[in-house]
Amino acid sequence: MIRKLRPRAYDEAIYVGHYFRTGVPVVMDLSALPDAEARQMVDFAAGLVCGRGGDMDRLTDRVFLLLPAAR
């Protein structure tokens, strides 16, 4: 299963964290966010991946794939 999220505000970062923590790959589509909040979301996701292990790949300018570490 892959979860696709298209947050409309930075405070939806909590959902990105939620799915990532449960081991689900998350496609994070930032195309609905202004630049400043998109930047915040990327930094949040970088911390998330650093904390739990896994990988973040940039698929397009505004779309990222977060892959949790294999368990």
Added chain:
Amino acid sequence: MIRKLRPRAYDEAIYVGHYFRTGVPVVMDLSALPDAEARQMVDFAAGLVCGRGGDMDRLTDRVFLLLPAAR
């Protein structure tokens, strides 16, 4: 043991992640960073705490305490 870090660039976020992952409380002093990078570091730390559990407390305007979850 508490680790105090005073990063001078955003790419030092990796050290914050390193110590936090080992279960060490980290005092993150952002007073040496320009506003934009300080903001990035806070978002990174928020992701880190979201990913691993624990808490982030703001001690002063520019100093944060990151407490890893008890193991």
